[in-house]
Amino acid sequence: MIEIRIHGRGGQGNVVAAYLLATTAFEDGRYGQAFPNFGAERRGAPVTAFVRISGQPIRRRCQVIEPAFLIIQDEALLHVEGVLDGLQPGGGILVNSSRPGEEIGGLIGREVMALPASPLASRILGRPVPNTALLAAFLALTELLPIDALVRALAGRFRGKVLDANSRLIEEAAGMVPVGQWKEASSETGA
Amino acid sequence: MKQALEGSQAIARAVSLCRPQVVSAYPITPQTHIVENLSRLVADGVLDCELVSVESEFSAASVALGAVAAGSRAYTASSSQGILLMSEVLFNISGLRIPLVMTCANRALAAPLSIWNDQQDSMAVRDAGWIQLYCADNQEAVDMTIQAYRIAERCELPVMVCVDGFTLTHTLEVLDLPDQQLVDAFLPAFHFDRKLDPANPISVGTLVSPEFFTEARYDHHQALLQSAEIIEQTRREWQDMTGRDTGGLLGVAGDADARVGVLVLGSITGTLQEAMEASTDTEPACLITLRAFRPFPEQALRDACSGLERLIVLERALSPGAGGIVGSEVRAALSSLDRPPRVFNFSVGLGGRDVPLETWSRALAAVAGNAGAGFDMLDLEPSRLPQEAL
Incomplete structure (x- = not known):
């Protein structure tokens, strides 16, 4: 089972990202579980969501304390207490940022992969919503699930122009990261 | 068909499959998504029903009663x-023997204010005379919602299907949503003998004098007791049609020869089960999931617990000044066994506190130290208590 934690701010589509990732697992014939850890629900407030992906039915419902991967939708959250807690050794951190991953990683003393998801989404979707671009990059890095399963998951949630634009967005985002770089980390834990 | 759905969405779809003619509700976190999804199904023309927006929960229940x-x-x-x-309306609904189904998206009660999950709300109306069913996952939430209509209408009793707020209502997971044909075959069209009909006028809800009140209460009590068999029968019928054993009075998993048992209600079942299976260095144990709290399955519980030396009851509610609610009832029910297990009673996960995998090892360690022999809070953090309480 692979456990993933998504950090973002209210309004960035954190819960949707978690639901999409779990649905992508389902579209690929696996089991997915996703749920938010709501604080007070308001725009801009830090929000956490959890995702589990497994070949077997998922029974545990506790929060994800020791994730294999972190997806951070707002770079500033890297400096919020608790955000990096519990990340497994060798686990990956994917951050929405226009700065190079090495520069961000140097600040927090960890290896970080960066994707300028907000400007990318602004250009293609017309809105700086980073979630789907980050998911695509995450899938490319880990090769955990095929991108076309994400497209099918998106098709269950969006239609028409929004779906078309998101499909273009994820294709471009997936090409912006080194494919398979985190493959080992995603198989070690045995999904 | 298998789908990946948010719990609330799945529950709304299950309700819709039961073809309700009237839905009336007032929004409150974490129930909101259920009613929003039903509202969408009505707007999309999937569900043909009267959706009544009301100004309070009192009215929501009153409209449903009517x-x-x-x-x-x-x-x-x-x-x-x-x-x-x-x-107030809940007691009227059951006393009038109105076969209504409702979902309780379990959440803590104020004060202090909390929007998060525990089971204090449904436990607070434990004595309202409703059947109460608790779901471990969203598959059970779907299946038990549909079963609830069959049970309610067979018994002429209302059924409250309890699903843990957020932990189930806001969790997306893979589940099998039955098709309309199957539900139509399982659940006959609604028929209520005592319905209000101008052509055949009857009085409902009249004043009952002391001469008859006790008998009315006896009748209500008997109906609840007898519903136990209907709940089991409905479980079997559902299993025959779907192959899924979801529902019934209680579930037992784990080692059949175990001398240690743990009893839970609701969504902590899966976490406990996984933790128990993974803990190979502890003695074998069995997991009892109480699905029906009313009627209280006294006999089924005695059967499940005979042979146990120790039983750990974990619950997400509290009767301040007494201790556990479920634990007290379990102790009373088991006291008539020849060799009743020693019951250890803990609250866990109050007001949304996470119930981690370590809960199982923590419970075993606490019991070894004789904690919970009366009642204890398993996940209490003494450092967070006000200093004067220490």
Whole structure:
């Protein structure tokens, strides 16, 4: 089972990202579980969501304390207490940022992969919503699930122009990261 | 068909499959998504029903009561303070033997204010005379919602299907949503003998003098007791049609020869089960999941617990000044066994506190130290208590 934690701010589509990732697992014939850890629900407030992906039915419902991967939708959250807690050794951190991953990683003393998801989404979707671009990059890095399963998951949630634009967005985002770089980390834990 | 759905969405779809004619509800976190999804199904023309927006939970329950009394299948849902506000009507619904189904998206009660999950709300209306069923996952939430209509209408009793707020309502997971044909075959069209009909006028809810009140209460009590068999029968019928054993009075998993057992209600079942299976260095144990809290499955519980030396009851509610609610009832029920297990009673996960995998090892360690022999809070953090309490 692979456990993933998504950090973002209210309004960035954190819960949707978690639901999409779990649905992508389902579209690929696996089991997915996703749920938010709501604080007070308001725009801009830090929000956490959890995702589990497994070949077997998922029974545990506790929060994800020791994730294999972190997806951070707002770079500033890297400096919020608790955000990096519990990340497994060798686990990956994917951050929405226009700065190079090495520069961000140097600040927090960890290896970080960066994707300028907000400007990318602004250009293609017309809105700086980073979630789907980050998911695509995450899938490319880990090769955990095929991108076309994400497209099918998106098709269950969006239609028409929004779906078309998101499909273009994820294709471009997936090409912006080194494919398979985190493959080992995603198989070690045995999904 | 298998789908990946948010719990609330799945529950709404299950309700819709039961073809309610009237839905009346007032929004409250974490119940809101259920009613929003039902509202969308009505707007999209999937569900043909009267959706009544009301100004309070009191009205939501009252409209649902009236709708069933007038011969319609009805539905409502609420949580927490909303359950309390409708509590007067809840007693009326059951006393009038109105076969209504509602979802309680379990949430803590204020004060202090909490929007998060525990089971204090449904436990607060434990004595309202409703059947209460608790779901471990969203598959059970779907299946038990559909079974609830069959049970309610067979027994002429209302059923409250309890699903843990957020932990189930806001969790997306893979589940099998039955098709309309199957539900139609399982659940006959609504029929209510005592429906209000101008052509055949009857009085409902009249004053009952001391000469008859005790008998009315006896009748209600007997109906609840007898519903146990209907709940089991409905479980078997559902299993025959779907192959899924979801429902019934209680479930038992784990080692059949175990001398240690743990009893839980609701969504902590899966976490406990996984933790117990993974803990190979501890003695074998069995997991008892109480699905029906009312009627209280006394006999089934005795059967499940005979042979146990120790039983750990974990619950997400509290009777301040007494201790556990479920634990007290379990102790009483088991006291007539020749060799009753020693019952250890803990609260866990109050007001949304996470129930981690370590809960199992923590419970075993606490019991070894004789904690919970009366009642204890397993996940209490003494450092967070006000200093004067230490």
